[in-house]
Amino acid sequence: MGSASEPVDFVSLLPQLTLEEKCTLLSGKDFSTAEGVTRLGIPHVRVADSVSGIRPAGIEAEMTTASFPNTACYGATWDADLLGRLGEELARQARLKSAQVVLGPTINIHRDPRAGRNFECFSEDPLLSGQLAGAIVKGVQRQGVAACPKHFVCNDSETLRHYYDVRESIDGRTLREIYMAAWQHLLRTASPEGIMTAYNKVDGLFCSEHRPLMQVLRREWGFSGLTMSDWFAVHSTVASVKAGQDLEMPFPVFRGQKLVQAVKNGDVSEDEINERVEKMLKLRDQTRACHSEGVETSVVDESTNRIARELASGGMVLLKNENDALPIDPFRCRVALIGEAAQQPVFTGGGSASCIPQYRHSPRDILDKKIAGGVKYAAGVRTRRIIPVADSALLSAKNGNHGVDIAYFNDGDIEPFLHEHSVKATVWMLGAFKPGMRCPGGRLEMTTALQPRSTGDHTLAVRCTGAFTLEVDGDIVLTGAARYISTEQFIFNHTLLESRVQVPMTAGKHYNIRLNMQGPERMMQGEPTPYAATLCFEEYHAEDAAINEAVAVAQQADLAIIYAGRDEQYESEGFDLEDIRMPENQTRMIQRVAAASKKTILVLHCGNPIDTSAFIDSVDSVLLAHFPGQEGAQAAADILIGALNPSGRLATTWWNVLEDCPSYEHFPAKKLEDGSVAISYSEGLRVGYRCPGADDAAKAPRWPFGHGLSYTTFEYSQLRVRLLSQQQQISVSVNVKNTGSVEGKEVVQVYICPPSQTKVWRPRRELKGFDKVLIAPGEVLTVELGLDPKIACSYWDEGEKAWRLEPGVYGVELGGRTAEFTVVEEVIWNHV
Incomplete structure (x- = not known):
């Protein structure tokens, strides 16, 4: 060895x-x-x-x-x-x-x-x-x-x-x-x-x-x-x-x-x-x-934070900017800050790509320090897809501590084989069960005393894998059947397990809660068996009153910044969206606040495009902030106040409405009559900007692939294209000048257009090269890119089962400039 x-x-x-x-x-x-x-x-x-x-090891790890x-x-x-x-x-x-x-x-x-x-x-x-x-x-x-x-x-x-x-x-x-x-x-x-x-x-x-x-x-x-x-x-x-x-x-x-x-x-x-x-x-x-057997750890490091901040700011896309809304002068404006995400920041989407951040900087705290007069805040409407787990601070176990008591019973037993106290009102097992538990069969009983902070028709909910009953002060208020779902749906799509009921409650009063759940009656084959019971609770929230409060705050300011969009409850591994419109309550809030505000800036959190039709004409600026990680709030604030010039460009087409998307009728997968499940790629090559509709003024997307605004302007000139060395390289160079007053980054995008005479249908143009460059005010930078003509110009020939480089006159589009070059010899090839 x-x-x-x-x-x-x-x-x-x-x-x-x-x-x-x-x-x-x-x-x-x-x-x-x-x-x-x-x-x-x-x-x-x-x-x-x-x-x-x-992420740390283990599905439930909280590091x-x-x-x-x-x-x-x-x-x-x-x-x-x-x-x-x-x-x-x-x-x-x-x-x-x-x-x-x-x-x-x-x-x-x-x-x-x-x-x-x-x-x-x-x-x-x-x-x-x-x-x-x-x-x-x-x-x-x-x-x-x-x-x-x-x-x-x-x-x-x-x-x-x-x-x-x-x-x-x-x-x-x-x-x-x-x-x-x-x-x-x-x-x-x-x-x-x-x-x-x-x-x-x-x-x-x-x-x-x-x-x-x-x-x-x-x-x-x-x-x-x-x-x-x-x-x-x-x-x-x-x-x-x-x-x-x-x-x-x-x-x-x-x-x-x-x-x-x-x-x-x-x-x-x-x-x-x-x-x-x-x-x-x-x-x-x-x-x-x-390779080591070291202990997992999490270390907050400023160099790491700088990279996280640079990534977040570098990818944020200024989609719209009218009426000089951005950047904000932090010394001369009163700012209204609206939205739950301004106080409870969005970090990530859901599923295996999510993680628990090391710290949580809220936009409210950061902007309050950067804006000389501070900000006035209103939370507005709630943004959630599931009812949150009951707050432990509202729950009292039998020993007087916060949390719940849980008793586990095997089938046929009167006495529980295990008692537990849990600070969190949840039981979550996947394949590995409690010592002494016999599965299938058995049941659990979760009990606690709930003391709401306010009076109203509050929402109780449970997320259970087994048949359950939920009691409040001895009365059954909710029942449900067993839910047999796959492991991945159990992990990612919690709405499939959730049942809700509204219960009138009085502030400060204790309500005795009892959740009984039957364990699994059968075991899963080929994957571990899910076993879970969670008590969820949310106090009543008057949304009309919340919107009115947001409007009142906006009316007293020079401009309103609204944080809205989606989070990990909406975009996640394990399930697809049914629609791309904003949740209705957020749309109403944006419309009302924009109507009352002198200027309105919308900061959008999402991983997927959103149909903005209902409010886009009402707002002055839109900043796409994505799911920006733990430095996202700082990065967005830097862009909003002009400390940093936005440089992100869309990597995906934003259609006006879902129906404009080429895959609209062919997504998602469907069960067929024979029981099989299939998905059709009937749009073929017409994906995103390759779709002919992307170039049709009547059907043009809201924002095209490659779109992104800046606080400065760029001018392209002297585009030069040459085919070198027996067709081994396409040399593309162009001069880019920063014609504005601030430093900025420009994304140079090179598109190749096929010959007018071609054997098959081809997209009008395709991205074949790019570079991102930093240019000072007044500076002229020569950007040069080398492309392989086989990779840049070929299409896949299904008959040959190979790539075909056709001879002909090809076009180059770059920054509004065009040029041509000629391929003389045909080449058939197939390798990486």
Whole structure:
């Protein structure tokens, strides 16, 4: 095994492994760990979500971590250099959490604005997605930590994601030019140690056992790292191994002893096992420098905070700015600050890309210090999708402490086998049950005394997996049946478990609450069984009165800043949005405040585009703040007062209304008459700005791909385009002048237009290069980009099953300037 001075080459240990040990290495140990082999000193591998903040181990872990913006915000930075620095910081954060693999970035495509996980992805454009993801991967891996981008491929919707079939050929143009192209651009830019395969099927085969997809990945594109399944995304023992799926996560469902037996039966050869195991051992070698058994920790560091702030501000997009509303003069205006998110800041979307930030700076506190006269605040309407867990401060257990008492009973027992006191009014188990609990069967009883602060028709709610009754002072006020839902829905989509009732209550009075819930009557197959009971409570809130208060505050100010939009309850892994309009109560508040205010600035939190039709003409400015992480409030304030010039540009088209989106009629997945689940990509290549409607004045989007305003202006001149070295490079250069009075960053976007005579339909233009540059007032900067003509100009030929570079005259569009170049020779090619 080597001397003390010579570290073990883990790949060299392959011959020493038993068959059982080899199969052990091909499955996870738990939700956060891939198994090792102690006998030979092969360490386990800790994997950690995500590029928005490295989470601690365990689904319920509550340790904080450095919280960065969401990936859609990264896309809007258009800044590969900055994202490379983020990657290096993520590696440092991973080491603090004793992790060797960062699960991400996510490079699925923003196909439809209802997709629940779009906030976790970069863009509708494959080149922008792949190149920015590659920058993060290179940054992570420069520091000895592995990156595992996800999800290969077509996991562009959350609805029925475990089952739906994308009925498109992997050799069809739609997949090759949009969805798989993002992965090609990634692999041209970086060499990730791992790639996570998607839940869904493509053309009838699950991605985890899709041999043709794996052959594209490894043979055509030369990927040499490991493939890891998404959690519970393996559906077979033999097929997944033969396809090339290296690691099943989170623990052996179809592998383990089943895989050992498959080898002994001759269904899988040991050579095939060895090929998979070698990838797992190589991962240990590549991450050798960060293997440790250290204690997880969270360290607040100013250099980390600076990167988080730079990312947030660099991705914020000034969508609209009229009537000189922005920037604000902090010394000459009275400011009304409106919205719950101004007091309770939005950080992240929901699901595995969420994390608990190290600190919570509110926009109210920050702006109150930056505005000379301070701010006047009104909370306005509530913004929530679920009723919050009952505040422990309102609950009294039998021992007089805050919280609840919980008793657990097995079937047939009169006396409980376990008593607990819990500060939080919740029980949450996933597969691992309380000691002594027999499942299925049994029940629990949660009791507490609730003392509301106000009088009104308050809301009690429960989120239970089993049949339940809820009593108030001995009277049953709510009942519900058992809810059998998947593990992922249990983790992410809490509304599926929630039942509500309004109960009149008096301030200060104690109400005896009893929640009885029956345990599961049957166990889940292939994944752990959820078991949960949560008591939720919310006091009455008079929304009309709250809006009136916001209006009154706005009337007394020179301008109003409204914080609105969505949070992790609306945009999350596990489910898709049904609509893209703002919640109705927020829309009413914006309309009323804007009508009363001299000037209105809207700060929007969201990962997906929002239909702003109902209020856009009423507000003067709109700043897209995304889900901006723990430094988001500071970054937005810097932009609002002009301390920083906004430089974000949209990485996704914002349509006027949902119906304008090309995928509107084909999203999400649907169950068919034969019981199968399918999703259609009927819009083909017409995704986002590639849709002809994006160039049609009558159907033009609200804000196009690449849009973003600045506090300065830029002028482009002297566009020069040359095809060099026997068609090996397109040289593009342009002069960009800052014609305003303040320093600013400009995103130079290069689009290629196909020849007028082409054999197939092609988008009018496609992004093929970009750069982000800082330019001082009056400065002229020459920006130069080199493009590979095969990558920039080819389309996928389905008949040839290869890329075709057609001869002809191609156009270049850049900053309102146009130029042409000629390709003389036709080329057929197929590689990364």
